[in-house]
Amino acid sequence: MTSIGTGYDLANSIFSPDGRNFQVEYAVKAVENGGTSIGIRCKEGVVLAVEKIITSKLLKPNANKRIATVDRHLGIVYSGMIPDGRHFVDRARDEARAWRDTFKSPIGTADLASRMGGYMQAYTLYQSVRPFGITAIVGGYDPSVDLPVDGEVGRGPSCGAGGKIPGKNFGGPGLYMIEPSGLYWGYYGAATGKGRQAAKAELEKLDLAGPGGESLTLEQAVKEAARIIYVAHDDNKDKDFELEMTWISGPEGPTKGLHQEVPRALREEAERLAKKALESDDEEEEGKDDKMEE
Template identity: 50%
Template sequence: MTSIGTGYDLSASTYSPDGRIFQVEYAAKAVENSGTAIGLKVKDGVVLAVEKLIHSKLLVPEANRRIQTIDRHIGMSRKQILADRLGLYIQAYTLYSSVRPFGISTILGAVGKDGPSLYVVEPSGVFFGYNGAAVGKGRQLAKTELEKLKLSELTTSEAVYEAARIIYLVHEDAKEKEFELELSWIGHETNGVHLQVPKDLHGDAEAKAKAALETIYLVHEDAKEKEFELELSWIGHETNGVHLQVPKDLHSDAEAKAKAALETFE
């Protein structure tokens, strides 16, 4: 609490001279210091992922989930109404001195007749629709990674891998803390029902995310403290004489083999 807000931060209904509501800003700050959560709206559904930090080794694994199912068939309802209703409810807690704003940002994913949708409701009650969304401590890096993806071309199965990769990437800044990766999806693969991602797919996505994070190349060793991206392109018989980016599956396979080859020198 700073001197700037002194006297103006005691109530959610008090405006500062420059038009700020400090109680709402404090609630937003609480969200910024929490674990990262992301949502990806893709062509056949929505994938949600959460970095759930483990604050104690005594916690029961997979307990205290941060991804919840509001309604089993929420994909069949009118999503805008739900986001609007939740936004109005949260906003009501910013209007009166007897209550305090919610220190949460909520990501809502659903599927309806007009396709998948993704919304974020902020502590102020404001909500927006997104193709890709991120909240929490690693939101900036997560948003940067989401912007690199062609979300409209991905399936939910592909998005699960991307979501896991992004969560592991943003966790690097807090890698001294253990965390659990939560993944859920709704869409064609689940017949419109919001479910946790199956354990086999979840495990595979985590393994690939870890492998991608650990990828290092021999020529990069002299500058390994600096981050880099590998770009690969080709032209020839395989591309019918057209210069193209190397396909993602081949690109990933090449990265994995490069990492394995590097480890033989260590």
């Protein structure tokens, strides 16, 4: 294996002899130092959540948002370098706006992930730039019916937002995670940041891709997201944090197809249950330790 520091890590346009791009690997390390972000996709919609580490007691509570609205039906959460994330969000908003101007319809979640994946990948090609130090989770609920757009002319394509082909359904929830290399995949549950391993283990327990995922309601997903963030934070107990959560439902759901913050009452209830579950787990572990000592 090629050792780091032999000159192959001086620019991201250089591969090492064994095919590694060290600048991208360093960007992944920057992500791993950031607060945990997760996304949960269920039948009714998508929930995004992030562990915002409080770096100063002087920071204003509930300010400095880490989850951003890109379009009415789309949101992004990210872990890693916050300035990189803010630029990424600005670019995503430009892409969503350009799509509306060109196609007279809202951009699909998969289309946005594709465009932003290509944008991040471009930053791994040139010596004059560096890779993004973030991993982003994109969540959205694509409309199942056509929505009017300002400046719309004509009838549009036969299968656009919602589609017009009899017997075919379009739209629904979507969740994608985009890595610093530009790689992106579609997920039922995604996690990134410092506590990603613990969060991923908890997400896998939910069986989101199986029959259990179909029965998970959006409110249950909110409570699970809060619990998972608290579990992931357990390895970082010495630092205080704020929990920020948003959700996106279909037109019949609580958000009416819009990306919105989870209502304060529901978020506080989810946090209360998360703390209670964490305390129960601690008590069970203490009981096991006592039995082993006996």
